[in-house]
Amino acid sequence: MQFSSRLPIAVHTLLVTEFFKDQFKITSDFIAGSVGVNPVIIRNILIQLKNADLIEVAAGVGGAKLKKSPEEISLLDIFNAVEVNEKLFHIHEHPNFNCPVGKNIQSILNKNLDNVKKTAERELDKITLQSLLNNLR
């Protein structure tokens, strides 16, 4: 099991948007050319990033740009923009509630696994778009 490539593609999109902002108009076709996927994939991700207030996109004339500075955008912001926020694990839904284990399994696992998820989120929040840009040079 693996997370989809939406986070990687969204990160790539934002990096391209910032890196080339003074040289090119950042259209979905332009981004798609760097990412290597269909432009519609990029447009859908741009919509999600726009809804999360990370970029603005000029309808009609075209072109995207960041709405915050790269220091203010973390991988967690991007992750939350493109992945639906749900439990990390799918817990089986029909345990036997007449069994002492079945009765408690959901609350026990929810508590422990939510904690794991929070730890991973804190880690994602430490990584900024700026630090990734620094790695480019």
Next chain:
Amino acid sequence: MQFSSRLPIAVHTLLVTEFFKDQFKITSDFIAGSVGVNPVIIRNILIQLKNADLIEVAAGVGGAKLKKSPEEISLLDIFNAVEVNEKLFHIHEHPNFNCPVGKNIQSILNKNLDNVKKTAERELDKITLQSLLNNLR
């Protein structure tokens, strides 16, 4: 995107195996009755737990039991037993290597996201089967 219910079901399986070890023979049907899924699902998970040396299963006569003490089994051990170990995120495979962003995106994301995964694994490793058993009482 979500991890499958294999880890939750495997944890449930091990808890049942230990909790009822002195009262019942722990067959796949018995476990399935507590988890609320088809016994074949349990048998396949038992095979994975057996391959990871966490339990032993008596073929023919039936019955499972732990091969280590609950203190020695962590959620990470169980996770590794039932989930194929792969990258946390699927990174897009055909970036444009002629682009300074496309050329570096894979190595940058691999490095940063592997680190997030390692953090989550360390967190899973802190949680033992015994601590979950304690929560049952």
Next chain:
DNA sequence: TTTTATTGTAACTCTTGACATTACATCAAA
């Protein structure tokens, strides 16, 4: 030796999500 309960395992179906692609209406500036 035969019966019995159980495991091991294959085969099949159903459903869902990711991803790719085509198509076209909408939009806003030149």
Next chain:
DNA sequence: TTTGATGTAATGTCAAGAGTTACAATAAAA
């Protein structure tokens, strides 16, 4: 009004999770 983009719907393909049926293999007990 033309032009180049975006917004968005529809469709197809593929892979994985989960459930189920079926049955051979196994090992203990009768």
